[in-house]
Amino acid sequence: MIQSIALVTLGVGELERAKAFYAALGWTPQREMDGTAFYQANGVVLVLWARAKLAEDMGIADDGATWSGIALAHNVPSKEDVDDITRRARDAGAEVTREPAETFYGGYAAGFRDLDGHAWEVAHNPGFGLMPDGSVDIGAEPR
Amino acid sequence: MIQSIALVTLGVGELERAKAFYAALGWTPQREMDGTAFYQANGVVLVLWARAKLAEDMGIADDGATWSGIALAHNVPSKEDVDDITRRARDAGAEVTREPAETFYGGYAAGFRDLDGHAWEVAHNPGFGLMPDGSVDIGAEPR
Numbered sequence: 001m002i003q004s005i006a007l008v009t010l011g012v013g014e015l016e017r018a019k020a021f022y023a024a025l026g027w028t029p030q031r032e033m034d035g036t037a038f039y040q041a042n043g044v045v046l047v048l049w050a051r052a053k054l055a056e057d058m059g060i061a062d063d064g065a066t067w068s069g070i071a072l073a074h075n076v077p078s079k080e081d082v083d084d085i086t087r088r089a090r091d092a093g094a095e096v097t098r099e100p101a102e103t104f105y106g107g108y109a110a111g112f113r114d115l116d117g118h119a120w121e122v123a124h125n126p127g128f129g130l131m132p133d134g135s136v137d138i139g140a141e142p143r
Numbered sequence: 144m145i146q147s148i149a150l151v152t153l154g155v156g157e158l159e160r161a162k163a164f165y166a167a168l169g170w171t172p173q174r175e176m177d178g179t180a181f182y183q184a185n186g187v188v189l190v191l192w193a194r195a196k197l198a199e200d201m202g203i204a205d206d207g208a209t210w211s212g213i214a215l216a217h218n219v220p221s222k223e224d225v226d227d228i229t230r231r232a233r234d235a236g237a238e239v240t241r242e243p244a245e246t247f248y249g250g251y252a253a254g255f256r257d258l259d260g261h262a263w264e265v266a267h268n269p270g271f272g273l274m275p276d277g278s279v280d281i282g283a284e285p286r
Binding site: 002005006012013021027028042043044046051064066069072085088094116135 | 146147151161165182187189194231236261
């Protein structure tokens, strides 16, 4: 697992309200689809997505208390990498919240929570360009 | 505010336990100081820090439920930028949890929570190299 965070997804109550807040700070999404807004930042991509959908996708039972409402994504070049990293995380004591499986966006991903409950997605997403340093370029606008 | 996330800080219960977990996944800290571990990733830096200290530093009353235990940091070139962004965030409805002030590490920072409670630090830190894209290089090891 190279040291990379491809995406930081913030679970939000109302997408339009959250988008308006980040717009007020000067952020502009490069891509929007399926009720999700993607903001290309410095290698990492900030994502706004409905908290309930994010929880469901991560396999997390969200009681509004024990989960942060944030997921960090580590993107990898192959399905085998997803399997391998998930196995290593489980062996190290992580709770695997989503077993490696195909995703609705045509990828393959797993989810786990680290020893303090912080949520990670490990994803192979052919729809995103994956850079050698582990960044993704969601890229309507080349940078 | 340019679109950047300089650091993602995970609040942890026991630093050594958390470090051992990330070591098992293949992560190596480039810098450790004051009970904090810094992992240089793809532009963004992953930081492990005691959750209680992170909460105190951010001005957050951590009841273990309504805060994520995660802080995103947006680093800027000047104190004036900290003041300006904090003002814009407040005007957009954010709760300012830490008014702009000098920090223990010789910088100047503020903290706010967005409309969904996600915590941001806005920091001017002369001790970190700030890249034009908003990344910091904590850099014992050049990349």
